[in-house]
Every structure is written in C-alpha cells, then in structure tokens.
Amino acid sequence: MEDARLSIGQVARLAGVTPKTLRHYDRIGVLRPADVDPVTxxxxxxxxQVEQVRLVRRLRALELPLEEVRRLLSLLEPRESGDDGAAFRSALAEHRRRIDARVTRLRGILHTIDHLLTDSEGSIMADAVAVGMLDAETHRRLGAELFNDTWRLMELEDRSPADDVLMIHQAHASAYHWLQVGTAQNVARSHWLCSRVYCVVGRGEPALFHARLVLSTCQDHGIGDWDLAFAHEALARAYAVAGDPDEARRHTEQARLASADITTDEDRELLLSDLETIPHVG
Incomplete structure (x- = not known):
C-alpha cells in the first residue's frame, strides 16, 4: 500500500505544477491529498490523482476560476444517478457560451476602432441627426450604429428571445443603410453580420444565404485579404449550424488557405482563432 502512494513533490513533477500549488489546492478544497501524515x-x-491535477491545469487554462473548477470536479465524482458526465459537459458548454459572448464583445470593439480609424468623414463621431430624407452621411452613421448595437446584443450572456428578434432586425437594418451608400466591402461585411446573427440563433438556412452573398460579393468585386477569408469562415460556420459538417470542414480549410493572403499577422490570428470557435469542425 505504501508503494502506491506519491509524495507531493512527485505529484508536482508528474503533473507540471509546484508543491506550493498543490498545497493551495488542498487549502481551498479543490484537490485534497489521499492522506496526510498526522505527525509530519x-x-x-x-x-x-496526478491526472486530476492535470485536469485542474487544463480547466484553469480555460480561464475558469478555482471555485468553478472545484464545482466541475465535484460533477465528475461517481453518482448514483449515473449521468455519465452530462452535468460536467453542460457546465463546460455554459462556460463556452460566456467565452463566445466575450469574444463577440471584443470583435465589436475592434470593428468600432476600425470605423474610427478609416472613416474620413467622421460619421461615427457625428451627433447631429438628419431630418427628412437621409443623406449619405446619415446612412453611414446609422449603418455603423446598428452594426455595433447588433454586436452588443450578441455579446449578452443572458440574451432573451426578444433580444434575438431585435438583433436580427438590427443586423438587417444596418445592411440596408450600407447597401445605400457603402462600398462593396461594406456590403460584404453587412451580409457577414447577418450570417453570424443567424448562426447565433441557430438558423442555418438564412445563415447560409447571407454567407453565400459575402463570398459572391468578394468574388464579383475582387475583394481578398481579410474579407475573403471571413467569407469562407461565414460559410463554414453556417454549414456547421445547418448540420453539414463536410461542407463546414471544406470551407474551414478554404478560410485557412485564404488567411495566407491576410496582410497583418494580428488579423490572421484573429481569423484563425475565430475558426476554432466553429462547432463540430475538427
């Protein structure tokens, strides 16, 4: 029985942590040792338990707080109900949803920054509201504002069914304004937003409709770089939602190939990280 025991130093080396970390896990109840010598x-x-420590490391790498890690480990303990890890997977899925909302929020911030950097007429900063027939500046302002508020709704962790409806309508409203005065690139990105919104609410057919428009707009106007790569990302995600994993994987690969032509490393990493969030695509 003594041979089956491992010291704290041995476990630390095998699991890739420090003894201090294991003592901390013990103190806060994340992972208790099997035995503590009452004298020494x-x-x-x-x-x-080495594998348990490794699992804690993996969960921490997912940005789960230790309190949540402790709860997740408790869900893996043998239970009479025999749920076969269903509760654990459900808790992880909930955390994934929160992370996805955070990613959406950050992408919305990037989009706003891009507008501020590239809009020479300063329509994002305009405070005046046009009266009567909309002019080009007002179309651009409303298109950008509706685009950004759609992102705000997508990032909500407790989004309601009513929020979903508003999110869909705002995405289409933003697209309408950009269709009036925007460049082909603006149009492509508007359809991309509509496709992403429908993916978020689990609607495969309209997601595919708009994703195809992203790609055709890029192809018809010779748009490459970021937009072409994200056209394939939109198609991959839409096909995944529509239940066609083969097409989802094909367009994921097309997006990866197109990423080679993205001019900046940061934008390329953004595209590749976004591809990792597509469900059921290996």
Whole structure:
C-alpha cells in the first residue's frame, strides 16, 4: 500500500505544477491529498490523482476560476444517478457560451476602432441627426450604429428571445443603410453580420444565404485579404449550424488557405482563432 502512494513533490513533477500549488489546492478544497501524515504533516496522493491535477491545469487554462473548477470536479465524482458526465459537459458548454459572448464583445470593439480609424468623414463621431430624407452621411452613421448595437446584443450572456428578434432586425437594418451608400466591402461585411446573427440563433438556412452573398460579393468585386477569408469562415460556420459538417470542414480549410493572403499577422490570428470557435469542425 505504501508503494502506491506519491509524495507531493512527485505529484508536482508528474503533473507540471509546484508543491506550493498543490498545497493551495488542498487549502481551498479543490484537490485534497489521499492522506496526510498526522505527525509530519506530509501530504500523500494516489497515482490516479496526478491526472486530476492535470485536469485542474487544463480547466484553469480555460480561464475558469478555482471555485468553478472545484464545482466541475465535484460533477465528475461517481453518482448514483449515473449521468455519465452530462452535468460536467453542460457546465463546460455554459462556460463556452460566456467565452463566445466575450469574444463577440471584443470583435465589436475592434470593428468600432476600425470605423474610427478609416472613416474620413467622421460619421461615427457625428451627433447631429438628419431630418427628412437621409443623406449619405446619415446612412453611414446609422449603418455603423446598428452594426455595433447588433454586436452588443450578441455579446449578452443572458440574451432573451426578444433580444434575438431585435438583433436580427438590427443586423438587417444596418445592411440596408450600407447597401445605400457603402462600398462593396461594406456590403460584404453587412451580409457577414447577418450570417453570424443567424448562426447565433441557430438558423442555418438564412445563415447560409447571407454567407453565400459575402463570398459572391468578394468574388464579383475582387475583394481578398481579410474579407475573403471571413467569407469562407461565414460559410463554414453556417454549414456547421445547418448540420453539414463536410461542407463546414471544406470551407474551414478554404478560410485557412485564404488567411495566407491576410496582410497583418494580428488579423490572421484573429481569423484563425475565430475558426476554432466553429462547432463540430475538427
């Protein structure tokens, strides 16, 4: 029985952590040692606990707080209900949804910054509201504002069904304004937003409709770089939502190939990281 025990130093080396980390896990109840010597206070662990420590490391790498890690580990303990890890997977899926909302929020910030950097007429900063027939500046301002507010709705972690409806309408309203005065690039990005919104609400057919328009707009106007890569990303995501994993994987690969032509490393990394969020695509 003594041979089956591992010291805290052995477990730390095998799991890739420090003894101090293991002591901390013990103090806060994340991972208790199998035995503690009542005289020396030495902590002893079972060999199978090495894998538990590695799992804690993996969960922490997912930006889960230790309190949540402790809860997730408790969900893996044997239960009479025999849920076979369903509760654990459900908790991870909920965390994934929160991370996805955070990513959406950050992409919305990037989009706003891009507008501020590239809009020479300063329509984002305009405070005046046009009266009567909309002029080009007002179309651009409303298109940008509706685009950004659609992102705001997508990033909500507790989005309601009513929010989903508003999000869809705002995406289309933004597209309408850009269709009036925008460049082909603006039009492509508007259809991309509509496709992403429909993916978020699980509507495969309209997501595909708009994703195809992104690609055709890029092809018809010779648009490459970021927009072409994200056209294939939109198609991959829409096909995944529509239940066609083969086409989803094909367009994921097309997006990766197109990423080679993205001019900046930061934008390329953004595209590649976004591809990792497409469900059911390996």
């Amino acid at each position: 206070g030495y902590r002893w662990y079972r060999p199978e």
